[in-house]
Amino acid sequence: MKRLLVLVAALMLLPLAAAAATVKLAEIHGAVSPASAAYFLRALDEAQRAGADLFVLKLDTPGGLDSAMRGMIQGLLASPVPVAVWVAPAGARAASAGTYLLYAAQVAAMAPGTNLGAATPVAIGIGGEAARPAPAKPPEGEEAAKTGAAGGAMEKKAVHDAAAYIRSLAQLRGRNAEWAERAVREAESLSAEEALAQGVIDLVAADVDALLRQSDGRKVAVAGGETTLAVAGAAVDVIERTWQERLLAAIADPNLALILLMLGVYGLLFEFYSPGFGVAGIVGAISLLLALYALAMLPINAVGALLLLLGIVLMALEAFMPSFGAFGIGGVVAFVAGAVMLIDGDVPGLEISLAFVVPLAATSALVLAGIGGFALRARRKPPVSGIEAMAGLPVEVLGDFVGEGWVQVGGERWRARSEVPLARGGRARIVAVDGLTLLVKPDDTGERS
Numbered sequence: 001m002k003r004l005l006v007l008v009a010a011l012m013l014l015p016l017a018a019a020a021a022t023v024k025l026a027e028i029h030g031a032v033s034p035a036s037a038a039y040f041l042r043a044l045d046e047a048q049r050a051g052a053d054l055f056v057l058k059l060d061t062p063g064g065l066d067s068a069m070r071g072m073i074q075g076l077l078a079s080p081v082p083v084a085v086w087v088a089p090a091g092a093r094a095a096s097a098g099t100y101l102l103y104a105a106q107v108a109a110m111a112p113g114t115n116l117g118a119a120t121p122v123a124i125g126i127g128g129e130a131a132r133p134a135p136a137k138p139p140e141g142e143e144a145a146k147t148g149a150a151g152g153a154m155e156k157k158a159v160h161d162a163a164a165y166i167r168s169l170a171q172l173r174g175r176n177a178e179w180a181e182r183a184v185r186e187a188e189s190l191s192a193e194e195a196l197a198q199g200v201i202d203l204v205a206a207d208v209d210a211l212l213r214q215s216d217g218r219k220v221a222v223a224g225g226e227t228t229l230a231v232a233g234a235a236v237d238v239i240e241r242t243w244q245e246r247l248l249a250a251i252a253d254p255n256l257a258l259i260l261l262m263l264g265v266y267g268l269l270f271e272f273y274s275p276g277f278g279v280a281g282i283v284g285a286i287s288l289l290l291a292l293y294a295l296a297m298l299p300i301n302a303v304g305a306l307l308l309l310l311g312i313v314l315m316a317l318e319a320f321m322p323s324f325g326a327f328g329i330g331g332v333v334a335f336v337a338g339a340v341m342l343i344d345g346d347v348p349g350l351e352i353s354l355a356f357v358v359p360l361a362a363t364s365a366l367v368l369a370g371i372g373g374f375a376l377r378a379r380r381k382p383p384v385s386g387i388e389a390m391a392g393l394p395v396e397v398l399g400d401f402v403g404e405g406w407v408q409v410g411g412e413r414w415r416a417r418s419e420v421p422l423a424r425g426g427r428a429r430i431v432a433v434d435g436l437t438l439l440v441k442p443d444d445t446g447e448r449s
Contacts, residue, residue, distance in 0.1 A: 021234035023212065025056040032064025032072070032097040034297045035249040041075045043239040048081050054231045056084045056211065057105070063096025065299065066121065073104045073169075082106040082220045082227060086211055087114045087192070095119075099183055103169040106220035107229075108201040109211050110192035116200070117189030119180075121162040159185060176200045208236055248297075254343055255356050257294035262360065264288025265312050295342075304341030311335030315364065336361045390430050395440055397426040407440060416440045 026043035028036045040057065047055040076083050085105035087094040090113035094102050099119040102108045110116065163184040170177035176199040182188045195201045202218075205211035216232035241249070251257060267284020295305075314331030339357045395407040395416065400423050407416040407428065416438045422428060429443035 021053045021231045022050060023054045023056060023231055023234045023236045024050065024052045024239055025058060025208070025236050026239045027058040029060045030062075030249070031252075032061055032068050032101075033249070033252045034065070034068050035245065035252045036064070037068040037071050038248065039241050039245045040072050042242075042245070044075055044079055044081070044083070046239055048079060050237075052081050053234065054084060054107075054212070054215065054229060055079070055081050056086055056208065056236070057101070059085055059087050059094055059098055059101065060089075060092035061094060061096075061098040063098065063118075066097070069097040069100055073100060076101075076104050078223050080223050082222050082229065084109055084211065084215060086205065086208075087111060087116060088205075088207075090114065090206075095189070099180075100166055100169065102201065103166055103173060103175060103180060106173070106222065107203070107211075107215050107218065108173070108175070109203050109205050109214075110195060110201055111206055112192055112204060114192045115189055116195060117183045118187045119162065119166065119183040120187045121158045121184070209233075212236075251290055251294040252297055254294075254298055254352050257291050257298070258339055258342075258352070258357070258360060260287045260291035260294065261308075261312075262364065264291055265315070269316060299343060301341050301343065304338045304343070307334045307338030308342060309338070311338055332361050332364055335364065390433055390438070393430050394443060395428050395430060395438065397422045397424055397428060399424050404437075407438065409438070414438050418442075 024043065024047035026040060028040065030036070044055055083105045084107035085094070085102050086109040087098070087102070088111035090111050092111065092114045094110070094114070094116040095118045097119075099116045102110075102116055163181045166180040166184055167177045169175075170180045179188065179190070179198055179200055190198065190200060192201070192204050196204050203211070203214045205214055212231045212234055215229050218229045219226055220229060251260065264284045264287035267280045267282075267287060269284075271278065271281030271284060311331045311334035314327045314334060317327040317331075336357055339352055339360070340354065343352055390409070393409055395409050395414070397416075398406040398408055398413065400421070401418075402421045404415060404417045405422065407414055409430070415436065416428070417434070418428065418440050420442060422440075422442065427443050428440040430438050431441055432439040
């Protein structure tokens with residue numbers, strides 16, 4: 001009888017075991033870029049294919065690119081799997097683009113000691129300072145005209161568009177739309193506790209278990225309907241980045257892209273300067289291709305890119321046609337100016353560091369100085385091969401002749417011309433080379449001068 005009861009209990013618990021909740025988790029630390037967007041969408045797709053009950057995005061970002069952020073939000077809104085965006089760990093932030101992601105998620109959560117906000121747009125990205133927040137009290141008269149002229153039509157359009165976008169997300173999730181607009185127009189920020197009190201987020205959770213426990217039982221809207229979360233105590237499966245995604249995220253840093261660019265240029269310069277496709281050429285070609293791929297993912301300023309290209313061309317000219325500094329100095333100046341201007345807009349997390357550019361330019365100047373010095377020493381050296389190197393070499397007369405005859409130089413027969421008669425076996429010295437004829441004169445020593 002006992003065995004029968006145990007069997008019945010096991011059969012009753014079997015459906016519960018089969019229906020255990022599945023939670024997938026992905027982590028983004030750093031700027032919202034095409035690399036992080038690709039990782040997020042791949043992880044979200046994996047969660048959908050696994051039939052997960054909840055997808056958690058652990059987020060810590062200063063902001064990033066508008067295009068990457070919108071792509072992530074579109075994938076989130078179209079997903080049948082509910083998404084919880086959790087700003088963690090303590091000390092993390094969801095500034096700029098991260099604020100939009102929080103508003104778009106079915107569950108918006110933050111760890112204690114975190115913050116969000118400052119979502120004012122810039123020309124290309126989100127969260128920079130190019131588009132200044134609107135003043136609390138609109139100016140009047142001439143001051144209003146000056147402010148409007150300074151702001152510019154494009155800046156106003158960007159701010160209005162961003163405000164409408166985040167307001168629509170707030171209305172979709174039933175969150176504080178008024179504060180969302182202030183985050184865009186006035187760059188306001190909130191701590192986790194303040195965000196919870198003002199209805200900006202749904203909960204404050206110190207760890208994943210607390211997040212799942214507080215999310216359990218919530219009704220959320222997903223693509224295709226509504227679902228109730230049953231995730232308390234669920235096991236969490238972390239979706240790691242692939243090596244391709246790690247590489248993509250690393251080279252998407254504009255500072256690293258500049259390093260790869262210079263490695264590529266110098267590698268190819270050294271390879272072309274000393275022919276023979278070797279290590280320098282291979283490393284240079286790979287670095288240059290990686291740099292171009294990285295720069296293609298970033299919001300590039302056309303003038304900055306042209307200055308950067310001009311700087312590289314001038315530095316290359318210094319290597320191949322040494323001007324003793326003119327091309328090299330001009331190339332370094334153009335390179336620094338182009339590097340500083342390279343990223344279009346003050347995109348958070350994707351800035352070019354001046355503290356990085358200056359040492360790189362100094363290194364470039366030292367490399368160019370080394371190339372120039374090597375070229376100068378090479379010019380001062382006497383010829384060691386070719387026709388130019390034959391002047392002064394001793395020759396052996398192969399037969400008596402007056403005017404023209406034959407001589408031997410280094411085991412080779414050459415036609416020679418002399419203004420004085422020469423006897424067989426005599427010694428002479430090359431004075432010059434006229435085509436394939438040597439101009440010689442008698443040399444009693446038989447030694448090269």
